[in-house]
Amino acid sequence: MDLLNTLTGQLRALDEQSLIRKRRTVDTPCGARVSVDGRQLLAFCSNDYLGLANHPKLKLALQEGAAIYGVGSGASHMISGHVRAHAMLEDRLAEFVGAHLESARALTFCTGYMANLAIITGLTAGDREAEIFSESLNHASLIDGARLSRAKVTVYPHADLAALGALLAASNAATKLVVTDSVFSMDGDLAPLPALLALCEQHGAWLVIDDAHGFGTLGDHGRGALEHFKLRSPYLVYMGTLGKAAGVGGAFVAAHETVIETLIQKARPYIFTTATPPALAHALLTSIDLIEGQEGIKRRAHLAALVAQLDDGQVGLKLHRWRRLPSMTAIQPILIGDNAETMRAGAALYEQGLWVGTIRPPTVAPGTSRLRVTLSAAHSSMEVAQLITALNNLDATGKDVR
Numbered sequence: 271m272d273l274l275n276t277l278t279g280q281l282r283a284l285d286e287q288s289l290i291r292k293r294r295t296v297d298t299p300c301g302a303r304v305s306v307d308g309r310q311l312l313a314f315c316s317n318d319y320l321g322l323a324n325h326p327k328l329k330l331a332l333q334e335g336a337a338i339y340g341v342g343s344g345a346s347h348m349i350s351g352h353v354r355a356h357a358m359l360e361d362r363l364a365e366f367v368g369a370h371l372e373s374a375r376a377l378t379f380c381t382g383y384m385a386n387l388a389i390i391t392g393l394t395a396g397d398r399e400a401e402i403f404s405e406s407l408n409h410a411s412l413i414d415g416a417r418l419s420r421a422k423v424t425v426y427p428h429a430d431l432a433a434l435g436a437l438l439a440a441s442n443a444a445t446k447l448v449v450t451d452s453v454f455s456m457d458g459d460l461a462p463l464p465a466l467l468a469l470c471e472q473h474g475a476w477l478v479i480d481d482a483h484g485f486g487t488l489g490d491h492g493r494g495a496l497e498h499f500k501l502r503s504p505y506l507v508y509m510g511t512l513g514k515a516a517g518v519g520g521a522f523v524a525a526h527e528t529v530i531e532t533l534i535q536k537a538r539p540y541i542f543t544t545a546t547p548p549a550l551a552h553a554l555l556t557s558i559d560l561i562e563g564q565e566g567i568k569r570r571a572h573l574a575a576l577v578a579q580l581d582d583g584q585v586g587l588k589l590h591r592w593r594r595l596p597s598m599t600a601i602q603p604i605l606i607g608d609n610a611e612t613m614r615a616g617a618a619l620y621e622q623g624l625w626v627g628t629i630r631p632p633t634v635a636p637g638t639s640r641l642r643v644t645l646s647a648a649h650s651s652m653e654v655a656q657l658i659t660a661l662n663n664l665d666a667t668g669k670d671v672r
């Protein structure tokens with residue numbers, strides 16, 4: 271039993287550092303109010319930013335998709351699993367974000383994690399001379415993509431354009447990739463994308479943008495970070511996820527058609543996996559319509575009003591001990607620092623029926639544990655007021671938070 275003893279020892283060490291992660295089993299659809307073990311909770315932890323995950327039109331579209339296409343795709347895209355619904359979704363997504371690219375084409379993936387592995391390994395396939403410049407706060411899937419590629423990986427400090435510029439200038443690599451989250455998933459701030467794109471164009475580098483938290487929420491039509499910043503370039507490689515604001519699941523890459531053809535030919539996370547159920551792709555066509563249309567516009571405006579409520583001098587957050595990180599997005603982190611205190615704060619909120627994510631290393635740097643509040647258009651301003659009151663009270667009680 272030595273092998274099991276080793277694991278048990280490692281798990282105990284995690285526990286001693288307050289780093290054990292526990293899952294909770296939810297019995298109701300994703301939404302502002304959920305039920306866990308028979309308890310009603312007000313949830314501020316999903317990434318369902320527009321509140322579409324349980325939208326009646328999407329549920330109907332998924333049923334319709336199953337009626338038309340059945341359930342499983344049966345094979346990978348390269349064999350026989352590439353179904354009409356996937357093709358229609360690719361065309362729709364290419365049109366949706368295409369104004370920001372050149373000769374745009376889109377490719378759908380089972381998950382954003384896989385899309386990121388595919389972009390980085392696909393664009394550097396077999397090229398040990400390539401160099402990847404990776405932002406220090408990037409999502410784990412971008413980090414893993416860089417690890418899986420055989421290219422040289424250089425991490426640049428968060429939002430540090432001067433440092434990145436110097437690294438790019440010093441690089442002799444023929445293929446250079448600058449890889450960044452658009453909205454940082456645990457901090458909520460935006461990458462300086464216009465300046466990053468200018469640097470990339472100056473140094474002949476691709477700019478790979480992971481817009482997991484921007485797609486659907488940023489831009490007047492929800493086209494994401496590219497629309498928000500009005501970017502346009504043939505050297506952009508855009509990744510959007512479809513399980514967050516889009517409310518369904520999966521992801522896509524949009525880029526110049528030559529990039530997409532390269533991924534189809536070379537990206538192993540695209541080639542060697544079963545295509546998603548086509549009914550999901552069918553439902554996503556409705557999701558994109560909702561994001562782009564009046565309903566999306568209304569939901570984004572409501573979400574922005576909820577974010578502004580936290581900022582409000584009268585009714586907003588007033589923290590002294592903890593610190594709210596500056597963020598204009600739906601991701602609103604409250605920096606606490608200590609792992610155990612973060613867990614106690616999360617438990618105290620939970621006791622009051624408020625479910626907020628507690629984020630510890632290795633997801634964030636040691637000493638920067640935090641509550642990660644995520645707002646959604648599904649929340650009412652009354653519900654956000656309830657959260658604000660609870661956080662202000664807990665912050666005021668200081669160290670003894672239980």
Ligand SMILES: *Cc1c(COP(=O)(O)O)cnc(C)c1O
Nearest residue numbers: 381382383409411455480482511
């Ligand atoms: C969620 C997320 C991903 C992964 O997307 P999935 O579809 O959940 O696999 C990638 N990048 C960032 C920044 C994310 O937040």
